[in-house]
Amino acid sequence: MTTWTPNIAQRSGPRYIAIAEAIADAVASGDLAPGARMPTHRDLATRLDVTVGTVTRAYAEAIRRDLITGEVGRGTFVRGSLMTFTPLSNRHDTEPDVFDFAVNLPADGIAADRLRDTLPRMVADPLLNTLVGYPNDADLEHARQGLASFAEVHGVPMAPDRLIVNNGAQNGMLAALLTICRAGDIVLCDELTYPGMKNLARLLGVRLQGLAMDEHGMTIEALEHAIRHHAPRAVYIVPNYQNPTGTIWPRDRREALAKLALRHGIWIIEDDVYGFLAEDSERLQPLAALAADRTIYLNSAAKCMAPGLRVGFMIGPAELLPALHAGVRLSTMTPAPLTLSVAIRWIEDGTARESCRWHRQEARVRRNLALQALDGYTVYGDAGSYHLWLTLPEPWRSDEFTRAARHRGIIVSASDHFVLGRRPAPPAVRLGLGGSKSRDKIEEGLSRLAEMLKAGPVTTFSSIF
Numbered sequence: 001m002t003t004w005t006p007n008i009a010q011r012s013g014p015r016y017i018a019i020a021e022a023i024a025d026a027v028a029s030g031d032l033a034p035g036a037r038m039p040t041h042r043d044l045a046t047r048l049d050v051t052v053g054t055v056t057r058a059y060a061e062a063i064r065r066d067l068i069t070g071e072v073g074r075g076t077f078v079r080g081s082l083m084t085f086t087p088l089s090n091r092h093d094t095e096p097d098v099f100d101f102a103v104n105l106p107a108d109g110i111a112a113d114r115l116r117d118t119l120p121r122m123v124a125d126p127l128l129n130t131l132v133g134y135p136n137d138a139d140l141e142h143a144r145q146g147l148a149s150f151a152e153v154h155g156v157p158m159a160p161d162r163l164i165v166n167n168g169a170q171n172g173m174l175a176a177l178l179t180i181c182r183a184g185d186i187v188l189c190d191e192l193t194y195p196g197m198k199n200l201a202r203l204l205g206v207r208l209q210g211l212a213m214d215e216h217g218m219t220i221e222a223l224e225h226a227i228r229h230h231a232p233r234a235v236y237i238v239p240n241y242q243n244p245t246g247t248i249w250p251r252d253r254r255e256a257l258a259k260l261a262l263r264h265g266i267w268i269i270e271d272d273v274y275g276f277l278a279e280d281s282e283r284l285q286p287l288a289a290l291a292a293d294r295t296i297y298l299n300s301a302a303k304c305m306a307p308g309l310r311v312g313f314m315i316g317p318a319e320l321l322p323a324l325h326a327g328v329r330l331s332t333m334t335p336a337p338l339t340l341s342v343a344i345r346w347i348e349d350g351t352a353r354e355s356c357r358w359h360r361q362e363a364r365v366r367r368n369l370a371l372q373a374l375d376g377y378t379v380y381g382d383a384g385s386y387h388l389w390l391t392l393p394e395p396w397r398s399d400e401f402t403r404a405a406r407h408r409g410i411i412v413s414a415s416d417h418f419v420l421g422r423r424p425a426p427p428a429v430r431l432g433l434g435g436s437k438s439r440d441k442i443e444e445g446l447s448r449l450a451e452m453l454k455a456g457p458v459t460t461f462s463s464i465f
């Protein structure tokens with residue numbers, strides 16, 4: 001039991017509120033750790049020189065504020081946080097003997113270089129003052145036109161009037177879920193899916209139902225079966241270079257999903273952050289073209305220009321626009337005009353297209369190097385993908401392999417990050433190829449990984465009876 005004794009002398013107002021506020025501060029600062037047992041009412045009352053009734057009222061107030069929980073017969077405990085938070089992964093690849101294949105970032109492209117040129121021009125612009133305030137709708141109109149033309153290049157019908165500017169695809173996913181789902185609703189997705197969607201769904205109480213995948217992604221049989229049995233509200237799909245498997249969802253499946261969505265009144269959340277990596281000749285029609293009235297299309301500057309711009313957009317059916325707007329407004333208020341202005345300038349002056357071309361080429365070179373280094377192993381990820389899905393040979397398990405690799409300075413993402421619920425984690429890892437500082441490091445890191453695969457895990461004999 002904690003002997004926590006707050007100093008409430010400086011706090012004004014009723015004593016029980018002062019104690020409840022001291023509890024709030026101590027939980028926020030970590031002085032009271034999740035799960036810690038609170039002092040008994042009598043003990044704290046004696047130490048604070050207040051009545052037991054005051055402490056009882058203070059604890060009731062703290063329970064009402066979700067800070068502590070009272071368990072009859074066991075005592076009072078500091079509540080565990082509803083969410084845990086892991087720090088954003090840094091690129092570790094700058095250290096010579098570390099090979100970081102865990103971060104899923106595009107390689108350092110032309111962005112920093114171009115920014116050196118763009119920023120002085122922005123500073124010289126007489127309208128600079130508009131970039132330091134909240135943007136109004138007229139300001140955003142220009143951005144909508146630019147982003148709609150950028151989307152059109154990726155096969156999305158030109159629709160600036162249905163385009164909402166936001167702070168990236170993650171922000172778009174939140175606005176989409178807030179718009180179309182209520183807690184308890186079911187959203188279908190690949191059985192291996194982007195962790196950002198898993199986290200949002202858990203937070204909002206939306207139930208993700210993972211569907212069986214083959215080497216191209218979610219199968220139509222699994223989709224039809226799930227529609228019949230689960231009455232889903234929506235399907236979340238990353239049709240181009242799926243995260244984590246890097247595969248492209250085939251044309252016939254896109255057409256089938258479009259038909260199913262129209263027939264059953266299901267929404268589609270199409271996350272196309274990697275679509276720009278496909279060559280024009282390879283690009284397949286997005287769901288936003290095949291079922292525009294059922295699709296919320298998400299895209300962003302993160303992968304194709306620079307993640308730090310935090311600029312994204314969504315294009316939705318007319319009937320959802322007010323709620324989608326509200327979702328963005330409530331979550332992030334507005335996009336940041338400064339970085340939005342950079343992105344729009346880059347779309348208009350051709351830098352965005354040049355950046356896409358640069359990444360398309362770099363991703364292909366890196367993937368080829370990776371495939372050579374991992375020759376003989378089963379690796380998924382279509383041409384153009386910045387991330388690959390490596391199936392581990394027997395007897396490797398994903399967590400064991402990830403630990404062993406880290407021990408040798410090679411960082412990869414274990415499959416359990418991508419599985420839903422308590423499903424078993426397949427023996428596979430995701431390899432992000434954009435985080436490496438150089439192509440040489442990809443060759444070197446993945447050759448070491450291949451040696452590990454070949455050598456197999458250290459044999460341990462269990463002595464558990």
Ligand SMILES: Cc1ncc(COP(=O)(O)O)c(C=O)c1O
Pocket residue numbers: 104167168169170171194196238243271273299300301302303307311312
């Ligand atoms: C499939 C997918 N969607 C969305 C995002 C996040 O995009 P943004 O940075 O635009 O929020 C990522 C980032 O890795 C991703 O892989």
